[in-house]
Amino acid sequence: MNVLLADADRRVIDHVTSTWSLSDVSLFTVLNSTALFNTIEENHIDFAFIDISLLLHKDVDVISFLKSHNPDAEVILLCTQSTAKEAEKALSHGAASYLVKPVEVRTLEDVAKKYLQGLEHSSSYRELQDHLLGNLLGDTPEMQKILRLLNKVAPTTSSVLITGESGSGKEFIARIVHRLSKRANEPFVAVNCSAIPENLVESELFGSKKGSFTGATADKKGLFEEANGGTLFLDEIGDLSLATQVKLLRFLQSHETRRVGETETRYLDVRIIAATNADLSKAMANKTFREDLYYRLNTFHLNVPPLRERRSTIPSLVKYFILQFEKEQNKLIQKIEPAAQMALATYNYPGNVRELENIIEHAIVLSENGTIRLEDLPEELSSQPLRQNKELLPAPKKHSPSNEEPFESVQSNSEVKAIGYGNPEEIITLDELEKRHILHALDVCKGNKTEVAERLGISRATLWRKLKDHKIEI
Numbered sequence: 001m002n003v004l005l006a007d008a009d010r011r012v013i014d015h016v017t018s019t020w021s022l023s024d025v026s027l028f029t030v031l032n033s034t035a036l037f038n039t040i041e042e043n044h045i046d047f048a049f050i051d052i053s054l055l056l057h058k059d060v061d062v063i064s065f066l067k068s069h070n071p072d073a074e075v076i077l078l079c080t081q082s083t084a085k086e087a088e089k090a091l092s093h094g095a096a097s098y099l100v101k102p103v104e105v106r107t108l109e110d111v112a113k114k115y116l117q118g119l120e121h122s123s124s125y126r127e128l129q130d131h132l133l134g135n136l137l138g139d140t141p142e143m144q145k146i147l148r149l150l151n152k153v154a155p156t157t158s159s160v161l162i163t164g165e166s167g168s169g170k171e172f173i174a175r176i177v178h179r180l181s182k183r184a185n186e187p188f189v190a191v192n193c194s195a196i197p198e199n200l201v202e203s204e205l206f207g208s209k210k211g212s213f214t215g216a217t218a219d220k221k222g223l224f225e226e227a228n229g230g231t232l233f234l235d236e237i238g239d240l241s242l243a244t245q246v247k248l249l250r251f252l253q254s255h256e257t258r259r260v261g262e263t264e265t266r267y268l269d270v271r272i273i274a275a276t277n278a279d280l281s282k283a284m285a286n287k288t289f290r291e292d293l294y295y296r297l298n299t300f301h302l303n304v305p306p307l308r309e310r311r312s313t314i315p316s317l318v319k320y321f322i323l324q325f326e327k328e329q330n331k332l333i334q335k336i337e338p339a340a341q342m343a344l345a346t347y348n349y350p351g352n353v354r355e356l357e358n359i360i361e362h363a364i365v366l367s368e369n370g371t372i373r374l375e376d377l378p379e380e381l382s383s384q385p386l387r388q389n390k391e392l393l394p395a396p397k398k399h400s401p402s403n404e405e406p407f408e409s410v411q412s413n414s415e416v417k418a419i420g421y422g423n424p425e426e427i428i429t430l431d432e433l434e435k436r437h438i439l440h441a442l443d444v445c446k447g448n449k450t451e452v453a454e455r456l457g458i459s460r461a462t463l464w465r466k467l468k469d470h471k472i473e474i
């Protein structure tokens with residue numbers, strides 16, 4: 001673990017450096033803002049003690065800067081009796097707490113150790129992990145990272161920025177953050193910034209006074225006020241005009257808003273979660289998105305990977321959506337044909353989870369006798385993966401019945417694994433690989449078992465046994 005101590009007082013730095021006794025924790029010390037920013041940029045800082053006098057540098061807030069490099073990092077502010085009020089205010093910037101100097105080195109060490117232990121043993125994290133891991137979110141390293149962050153971010157009031165392709169689940173995750181926060185019983189208000197006409201954005205968000213513009217026939221609450229006490233989810237944040245960005249930034253700094261046409265300001269307690277599928281660094285370079293607002297929103301950043309990079313989640317999502325739509329459509333689904341299972345497992349999902357959701361809804365409408373068949377899936381899904389697999393699989397070999405290794409050609413072809421068998425990083429069990437390969441063969445041979453057995457180089461009896469072992473019904 002890397003701990004940073006930033007204090008402009010050399011005596012403090014010298015004293016802590018000479019007495020620091022945690023051998024498994026590297027201590028970085030800095031005396032000024034330039035060194036502070038450089039150290040954050042060059043090292044993975046897990047924990048920082050920062051004197052309040054070094055909190056802002058050229059208008060950039062060091063906590064946001066640190067969290068944009070390591071969203072898991074924790075900050076404890078150091079202050080004196082006379083600056084304690086200021087430190088308390090600064091907690092809303094994302095610091096966990098503050099300590100009033102003089103502070104014993106032992107205390108600094110204990111605080112850092114406690115944080116480190118908390119990271120590993122947070123019980124709410126474990127509960128959440130048990131509940132979601134391997135189910136709806138998936139157990140890939142990226143999703144585990146998101147879960148870890150969710151647990152830490154949710155109880156705070158910090159803003160969160162969620163990025164990811166369209167339909168990947170940004171709003172779904174924002175709702176989890178809200179549900180896990182102390183605001184869970186307060187409103188969650190979602191707004192798509194790109195769906196509101198430019199001339200109405202300000203009044204929609206901040207409200208308006210009667211007569212403030214043509215059409216303002218009565219006083220109107222804005223969405224910020226609707227979300228008071230709870231969470232405001234701003235989707236497509238990259239589409240906000242620069243003028244509205246300034247107002248949002250002002251809110252994030254002061255928690256105050258003003259209705260259009262009013263002079264009076266209102267203090268509101270609203271947590272902001274913003275999302276985008278646009279590249280905000282490009283938008284900042286093009287000056288269409290304010291850098292200061294970006295750092296404010298980006299206190300915590302969650303990047304949701306596309307569904308094609310977490311295929312292991314597909315079966316749980318399919319089950320979840322089946323349960324959801326069965327009720328709606330009053331139908332009972334008992335099985336999914338192997339060919340349809342294969343198509344669902346190998347499709348690329350450019351529209352991510354939303355596309356999978358629509359596919360299942362569509363399939364349930366068309367399904368007959370409680371079965372989802374290949375023909376119940378949209379055409380792009382049923383035809384594309386098979387075509388890819390056919391193109392990539394080596395020409396069928398005639399195996400002798402004694403050939404014991406039917407998967408040799410597949411295992412040695414990494415391209416086939418990447419497309420037909422999911423993410424190249426994914427390691428499935430040999431048993432699962434065998435099942436998928438048999439399903440693929442059944443598809444290619446249109447269910448003709450004699451041909452499947454022949455092309456797999458096994459006897460019909462062995463094929464029957466394997467179909468039974470893998471519970472493949474045909």
Ligand SMILES: Nc1ncnc2c1ncn2[C@@H]1O[C@H](COP(=O)(O)OP(=O)(O)OP(=O)(O)O)[C@@H](O)[C@H]1O
Nearest residue numbers: 136137165166167168169170171172277353354357
């Ligand atoms: N992990 C998940 N488990 C269950 N349902 C999910 C999951 N992720 C997303 N969904 C569902 O998929 C649909 C699309 O998700 P969501 O609206 O959160 O995506 P988004 O990234 O916010 O999309 P956009 O960028 O278009 O706004 C929603 O109906 C959502 O409930």
